[in-house]
Amino acid sequence: MTLNRRAFIGTGVAAAAALSAPMVRGQGKPRVVVVGGGAGGATAARYIAKDSDGAIDVTLVEPTRAYYTCFFSNLYIGGFRDLSSIGHSYGTLASDFGVNVVHDWAVGIDRDAKTVTLAGGASLPYDRLILSPGIDFVEGAVPGWDVSQQNKMPHAYKAGSQTELLKAQIEAMPEGGLYAMVAPPNPYRCPPGPYERVSMVAHLLKEINPTAKILIADPKAKFSKMALFQEGWQAHYGGMIDWIGPDFGGGNVSVNPDEMTVDIDGAVEKVDVCNVIPAQKAGKICEMAGITEGNWAPVSGHTMQSRMDENIHVLGDATNQGDMPKSGYSANSQAKVAAMAVRGALTGSKVFPAKFSNTCWSLIDTDDGVKVGASYQATDEKIAKVDGFISQTGEDSALRKATYEESLGWYSGITEDMFGAS
Ligand SMILES: Cc1cc2nc3c(=O)[nH]c(=O)nc-3n(C[C@H](O)[C@H](O)[C@H](O)COP(=O)(O)OP(=O)(O)OC[C@H]3O[C@@H](n4cnc5c(N)ncnc54)[C@H](O)[C@@H]3O)c2cc1C
Incomplete structure (x- = not known):
């Protein structure tokens, strides 16, 4: 006899067992x-x-x-x-x-x-x-790098000790030294993240090591808030940052953590810090x-x-x-x-219909904040963008400062929302 659920519950001993069993x-x-x-x-x-x-x-x-x-x-x-x-x-x-x-x-x-x-x-x-x-991280994404090399060439894409290490390495760079970033392909965590990082590295280096240089090898022809970052890099850090996109071999990169070298499309660079952000x-x-x-x-x-x-x-x-x-x-x-x-x-x-929103703020230099954001709704196929906004190039400094201050409020709000305390 096949026991269907109703028959099973209806049989005396078996029903008692079912009621007392922890599996129920x-x-x-x-x-x-x-x-x-x-x-x-x-x-x-x-x-x-x-x-x-x-x-x-x-x-x-x-x-x-x-x-x-x-x-x-x-x-x-x-x-x-x-x-x-x-x-x-x-x-x-x-x-x-x-x-x-x-x-x-x-x-x-x-x-x-x-x-x-x-x-x-x-x-x-x-x-x-x-x-x-x-x-x-996707194994083998950057030839020469794997997670066991993260103390020589940090990713700092999971925050904490990796971020501390990367900052310490930047602070220890020789005068006029070279910081390289290997940027990830899409899709990855925080689209503007690598470029905000470059801005913040440049800000730090401008203060402590102004003749240092920054090199970004990038497999993407375009990146988030690109015009805003490039405008800001020119205005604040003119000549310090060199971005190498895929047209110039930025997508054909390998690294050698023992030698501290980066090979970009056959050109080998000796670097002082190498921030490898692999595919994810x-x-x-x-x-x-x-x-x-x-x-x-x-x-x-x-x-x-x-x-x-x-x-x-x-x-x-x-x-x-x-x-x-x-x-x-x-x-x-x-x-x-x-x-x-x-x-x-x-x-x-x-349960109400699903609605979502996002804003990503980035700081380019002191009080120079920019943002990009959108609202979204669920369709049967995907979460679909409804409308969006982005900071504009050429905005005045008061607006940029207000945008940065907005991000401070967001940080307090989201951490309180996550942990119940900021
Ligand atoms: C440099 C940088 C800047 C960024 N800036 C912004 C920003 O300005 N604004 C913004 O909105 N986003 C930003 N982001 C992106 C943001 O951090 C991530 O998108 C966000 O943290 C994703 O949340 P999550 O819950 O998916 O993962 P996480 O926040 O990373 O949480 C995952 C957690 O899961 C735990 N975990 C993993 N595996 C296991 C397991 N097997 N068992 C138990 N626990 C496990 C981990 O320890 C971790 O705590 C930034 C990211 C980077 C790297």
């Missing part, structure tokens, strides 16, 4: 596990815990105790922030919002059993899983869960659900979602859509 989900509170406590994951954990008023059990898995934001990490390099001002802890999420914060790595996901395995050996059951692990892909746990297609995890913009598993939502940089850039602002915006969808699915609360 939904008897206690529904459980959400969030992997990754960054812009997407911390926001999602906080919103689900806060808005469900304790009706959902939320566990956040994050290996680090202090999360250093990549956003404003370039400003640390430029000397506009100190490192502690971009470090945040998870204490308030636990104390004020009741999130179970577990400091560990997620190392496996069993989608049939709906469990997450941690490096420490624990297994966490979930009704819904949220993955927001950020990025990892979704954080490895997405691959391990089997929810990636190519380098990224495809999702539906309506709910941020994986297109491969409706019990998993993916946020932020790891996703292939459509038109939104990979930014902290985007990840935070997507997290709120996912949090609403998860609460709706688990508690029946009302």
Whole structure:
């Protein structure tokens, strides 16, 4: 006889067993596990815990105790922030919002059993899983470089010790030395990030080593806010920055970390600092869960659900979602859509149509801030751009200062939104 669900529950002993078995989900509170406590994951954990008023059990898995934001990490390099001002802890999420914060790595996901395995050996059951692990690097993307070389040639594309190291290397450059950046191909985390970084490196060098030079090897013919950066570089750092695009071999690069050389289309340069930002892909746990297609995890913009598993939502940089850039602002915006969808699915609360927004500010020099942004809506195919805006070349200094000040307010706001405290 085949036991269908109704027949199974209807048979005395078996029904009692079913009711007492821990496998029967939904008897206690529904459980959400969030992997990754960054812009997407911390926001999602906080919103689900806060808005469900304790009706959902939320566990956040994050290996680090202090999360250093990549956003404003370039400003640390430029000397506009100190490192502690971009470090945040998870204490308030636990104390004020009741999130179970577990400091560990997620190392496996069993989608049939709906469990997450941690490096420490624990297994966490979930009704819904949220993955927001950020990025990892594509192996072999820059010949001569792999992650084991990151202390010689830092990426500083995950903030914290890498950012500190890069800044220390820049400060230790010999007079008139050369800083090289190997820029990444699209799509990658924070489209204006490499170019804001170059601006901040130039700002620092102008103060401490004004005859130093900056070289960027870039596989892209165009980059985010290109006209604005190029105008600013000319105005503030004339002659210091040399950008080599693909027409001049900027896409044909290898490095030798032992020799501290960069080979750009056959021309070998000896460099003092080499900031390698390789091609990127979704954080490895997405691959391990089997929810990636190519380098990224495809999702539906309506709910941020994986297109491969409706019990998993993916946020932020790891996703292939459509038109939104990979930014902290985007990840935070997507997290709120996912949090609403998860609460709706688990508690029946009302779910509104998904809307998203993003703004990316960049600082070119003191009080010279620029921005680009847009609003988005979910369609069945993707998250689609609705309308956008961008700073203009030639803007007056008062507007640029106001734009920079706006970014300070945004930073306080988003970090408070993520962690419940700034
Ligand atoms: C130099 C630079 C400047 C930037 N500036 C801006 C800016 O001005 N504005 C802006 O909006 N964005 C900016 N960004 C982009 C922004 O930092 C990212 O887009 C954003 O952090 C993405 O959020 P996320 O949640 O996807 O990933 P993250 O914020 O990186 O969070 C991922 C978290 O997951 C954890 N994790 C990974 N794997 C596992 C695992 N297996 N188990 C448990 N935890 C795991 C990591 O430890 C990490 O804490 C910048 C980025 C860079 C590099």
